[in-house]
Amino acid sequence: MDSEAIAHKTIRLTFYTLFFAVPLIFLPGHVELFQFNKMITVYLGTIIITASWLIRMVIKKRILFRKTPLDIPILLFLISQVASTVLSIEPHTSLFGYYSRFHGGLFSTISYILLYYAFVSNMSSFLSYKREGGEQISAGWIGKASNLAGETGKESATKSNRMQPKKFRSPTSPLKLSLFFLIISTTIVSLYGILEHFGIDENYWVQDVRNRVFSTLGQPNWLAALLVMVTPLTLTPLLSEKQLLDRNARGANFARRLGQAIGLVNPPSKASAGNATVSDQKIVAPRAFSILMPYTLFGIFFLTLLYTKSRSGLLGFTLMYGAFWLLAWRTVRQQKQAAKSFLVTTSLILLLTAVVGTPFTPSAMSIINRIGPTTETAQSEAALSKAPLAELGGTESGEIRKIVWRGAIEVWRHWPLFGSGVETFAYSYYNFRPIEHNFVSEWDFLYNKAHNEYLNFLATTGAFGLGTYLFFIASYIFWSIRQIGIKNHESRIMNSSETKSDSPPNSLFILHNSLLPAFLSGFLGVLITNFFGFSTVTDGLLFFMFPAFAIALSPKEPTSINNEEEVNEKQPSLYQWLLSIIVIAIAIVLLFQVMTRWYADRLFTEGKALSDADKISQGLLLMQRAVRLVPGEPLFRDRLSLDLARSASALAQSQEATSSAQFAQLAKIHSDLVFLQNPVHLNFLKNRAATMLHLSAVDPLYRQEAEKALKRAIELAPTDPKLPYNLGLFYAADEPNKAIEGFKQSVGLKPDYEPAGLALAAAFEKKGQLEDAKLEYQAILEFFPSNQTALNALERLATVSGKRNEIRK
Secondary structure (H helix, E strand, C coil): CCHHHHHHHHHHHHHHHHHHHHHHCCCCCCCCCCHHHHHHHHHHHHHHHHHHHHHHHHHHCCCCCCCCCCHHHHHHHHHHHHHHHHCCCCHHHHHHCCCCCCCCCHHHHHHHHHHHHHHHHHCCCCCEEECCCCCEEEHHHHHHHHHHCCCCHHHHHHHHHHCCCCCCCCCCHHHHHHHHHHHHHHHHHHHHHHHHHCCCCCCCCCCCCCCCCCCCCCCHHHHHHHHHHHHHHHHHHHHCHHHHHHHHHHHHCHHHHHHHHHCCCCCCCHHHHHHCCHHHHCCCCCHHHHHHHHHHHHHHHHHHHHHHCCHHHHHHHHHHHHHHHHHHHCCCCCHHHHHHHHHHHHHHHHHHHHHHCCCCCCCHHHHHHHCCCCHHHHHHHHHHCCHHHHHHCCCCHHHHHHHHHHHHHHHHHHCCCCCCCCCCHHHHHHHCCCHHHHHCCCCCCCCCCCCCHHHHHHHHHHHHHHHHHHHHHHHHHHHHHHHHHHHHHHHHHHHHHCCCCCCCCCHHHHHHHHHHHHHHHHHHHHHHHHHCCCCCHHHHHHHHHHHHHHHHHCCCCHHHHHHHHCCCCCCCCHHHHHHHHHHHHHHHHHHHHHHHHHHHHHHHHHHHHHHHCCCHHHHHHHHHHHHHHCCCCHHHHHHHHHHHHHHHHHHHHCCCHHHHHHHHHHHHHHHHHHHHHCCCCHHHHHHHHHHHHHHCCCCCCHHHHHHHHHHHHHHHCCCCCHHHHHHHHHHHCCCHHHHHHHHHHHHHHCCCCHHHHHHHHHHHHHHCCHHHHHHHHHHHHHHCCCCHHHHHHHHHHHHHHHHHHHHHC
8 A cells, every 4th residue: 555545544534533433522630521631632633634645646647636615715714813812802712712622723623624625635525537438427416417418227327337437336435424423423422412311421421411311422512513413414314215225235334445445454356346246245234223223323312412402402403403414305315215314303303302302392290290199399490491490500501692792792882893813702702791690699700701602703703703614505505406406407407318128326426415405404404503502523524524514425526536546656755755754744733732632631720639639748849740731821931830839828827937938939930920921801800819829928029919819810800709809808808998898899889799788898897997887797698698697696786776875874
């Protein structure tokens, strides 16, 4: 096997690995179990695929790059992301993505785009083959070419078979195998999700996974987005009876052909292939199994979706399902079979929905319980019908989203053209955070996304970023609809040209027609889930790969086919070997950098856990190693500086002045570097203030740095009630008037903020303003009637007031 073939096989195998591994992979022992490891997997796959692609170009001495209908939208979108990164308020985050999300940064976007072009340029299904006599024809148009040429009966079937590729019976192997691995992976994910509902790992997670499953995705809505995109792929075999029958042979022989496709099994020789009979080549699988499999997969995916209780997922599924059948109806040739499949799948949806229920509709069991004899049961089920609010433990999620969306629009108004910077919503939102956010149950959560993909793009990349993003979406939708229209026209031509003696329509033609609606409907469905949430690594990857899948189905321009498929029979020259070695060396360096970041995250997580368990010395060693491995990551330095400051404070109390001063100096250096690397992260500013307060035990001058950090944080987040409260605590010991002002500001922003109210009342009491203190304690009891601190304080104040009255008398 020559080096070009090895590179090509590496591309195929890596793509198959990505489609199988990305939905599945998650590893404990990291800051984020799910998205971090998925993103690392994508980076590794992108490096391997891109390097192999470049090696193919070097060996073939030509650029192997397929132009697509989406080139201009993708280029404009990439330009918008680069511009927003360059002008970002925090470029490091814009490059790598927000830590704990990782997806969405410029590097991840570049990875998805590279994978898009690598797939259409190296994994395209419709390659060219030559018929006898040298005429070139695209294998994907076998049925059309035969019928339009007036070939009928056995002659048409014979010529059609001669146009099939010699190595594989189906030229769609790369795409079909890619979809196969994606569906298998999603099936495993779904089965795990179903088992989660029945408690297989309920003791492992903090979340109530039995109530809302998230499987290997980490969050129910993220799992729902994957299911919405992949489910239409299970519907494609149901559009034609021929496809279902073809699955008998394809399913039974899949292991053999999979081995041939990835190079583990040698294809049969020409002589043996010519002498083999049909019964020798195909082992017919049980027909019932092949027919039931698509319905089974569809049912598994939909049942898992119901167990997520994702409202956005169900809305996206509704659009996807309706769009698929509407689009497919325009392309299928056997509408009777399609109608039967539609009725069966719809009945399955209604049955599972009735049994399990949805966030919008009760289950059959809950309805039976409600009309049962006990009032207690009915009341219990009625409470369960308000699941979204109960699950949040407070404000309904839709109300919270509206507030966050208002803040996102305000961010855009401040940076209208290019936004605040790719993935910087966690910083820019708090500049304009609506004060109403203080009155919801999640008021103190850090929002690093707008919980609306489109408003997130608008806020962080401006009108240019959102515009190019929507342009890409619209371009793919319009191109797909046009292609489906073409397939509809071809289907009518084939119907009109068929006679009773004609051979059955080519299965590739059927596959082509059914997959285009599947890709488009899955793409449309995820647009809905993104409207109420945001994309993650898995659906972010598929967001670019579904268009790549669809374009890979379409025939190439003849020049592109000739350029790519021409075989280079010469051995690579020394110059080509040197270039290939350079490409491999660069790839190894990049792979090493990615794995170094992965390992550093693991060290940091372990060190942080040790520090939290009061094993600070052991934790410091691991965190210092993480910082040395990835010195540009401010998150590592931030926690390291805080723990160094804690150690310095402890040493100062133990009268170890020299060691204390050394630790204090190191803590100050790391904290200063964090502030230089990211001066807009609220959590970093809060930790800097805490670091400097710890260091004030070594040197009181550090208190000034703590004060500056708190004041800077208030400037960046003027509606956050915690910040003035902490500033008030900072002043409480020495400057009571400033402390009272800080507490007043905090209570003004959030009247039901219990700690601030108690601190303000205590400050009034300490200063001798007893009436003001009494009013504050009473205000606390309006929100928290059983607050024992306030009740005791009012009794104490009443006693003091009574004694004073007695003295006056």
